[in-house]
Amino acid sequence: MFVFAASFISGIIVYNFRPYFPLSLTAVVILSIIICVVGGYSRSELSDVPSVKGNTGKTAKRHVFIIAVFVFGFIYSSARQTALPDITLPDGDLAVEGIITDVPELSGEKLRFTIDEAVVNSVKVPGKIRLVILKESFGGSFHENMPGPGAAITSIARLRKPGLLRNTGLFSQDLRREGIAAVGYVKQLRFINRGHGLLVQVGKKRQQIGNIIDNSLSPENASFHKAIIPGLKAGIGQDMRDAFSATGLAHILSISGTHFGLLAFLFFTISRSLIRCLPSTYLTRMTLYITPSQIAVLITLPVLVLYAALSGFSTPTIRSFIMVSIYMLAVFLGRKDQWLNSLSIAAVIVLLWNPDALFELSFLLSFAAVLSIGSVLEKRGENMNHTLYPSGTLYPDTAVKWGRAAMIKAVEKVKTGMLITVAAVLGT
Secondary structure, three states: OHHHHHHHHHHHHHHHHOOOOHHHHHHHHHHHHHHHHHHHHHHHHHOOOHHHHHHHHHHHHHHHHHHHHHHHHHHHHHHOOOOOOOOOOOOOOEEEEEEEOOOOEEEOOEEEEEEEEEEEOOEEOOOEEEEEEEHHHHOOOOOOOOOOOOOEEEEEEEEEOOOOEOOOOOOOEOHHHHOEEEEEEEEEEEEEEOOOOHHHHHHHHHHHHHHHHHHHOOHHHHHHHHHHOOOOOOOOOHHHHHHHHHOOOHHHHOOOHHHHHHHHHHHHHHHHHHHHOOOHHHHHHHOOOOOHHHHHHHHHHHHHHHHHHHOOOOHHHHHHHHHHHHHHHHHHHOOOOOHHHHHHHHHHHHHHHOHHHHHOHHHHHHHHHHHHHHHHHHHHHHHHHHHHOHHHOOOOOOOOOHHHHHHHHHHHHHHHHHHHHHHHHHHO
């Protein structure tokens, strides 16, 4: 699965970098295809042994399938490109209508939200529009009465094209890549309806949780809790971002693998422990059909889905949810050692959902860290088995005392923890 995932990723990379390296990329692709196809068939033709013929024939088919996956990645990335056309925005106040797509977030003295299906002066505009409401213009409690996702609005606003935020030495942010065609300030606002539907109701719950946190905590504490619970990050100040970055904990402010991994670990461990506490008669009968670990997975997965919905289905959230869910499914199926296949499947699913995610720093860091840690854990597992149980046999009780065995195991655990940290740092 890893080879096929790499082929799919290669197709996406070649499509996106073809304007910069057309000749070199074309030469590499053609050479790779020739090596795969010709190499596979030439070995088949040189052998007269039926079993070898079958193996080389499978190899040739595998090469053809890899090439097909590469071509699919190239074509799929091309089909998913949705470049926004240039639009001309009139000067002055404009009549802007649309439907709110996200939870309005309060940042200092500003309330920010995004609308889709936008109409400007009775003309439909491609893409989304990000609007800002000033607190001084609408009163102190305006954000508490602001409707959530799905609400239709009509407003008077001043709009402009979004600028490219170029940060020296950092990643440049282009709002147009997020589908934002215009940004502006709202002068007047009126709600037409408040929307309905499952996703709208989930968005309203996120908004309600954010309001409860705002009314219960100080502004600084509220901004932190809104970031790690409902995934509302607009209120985080620069001082807090710098503090978390300085300690290497900036990823905590964005719902990602850390949050989903911890949540899955807690629910899975607690559920499995409670199930194992059942009377032995019921537990024995139950294990004829399903194990405690499988039941714990069935309990944990709905919790992960609910948390992903309440945290807003952002790109890091979806990526983390997919990776953790695939691992949980592997546990359910009894295939816990297939970590590389699970990682490959997660990467393919994420890129099918959004091919541009491949070029996001969070995607690269997440998969690089997991790949590095997984490689170290796999190697360390082999070494620990060899250290604790040489030659594939257990130490007899008379040869090795329990204290020595426990000490060896503790030392190996410490070594593993240190190597995991080094691997994650070097890998990222």
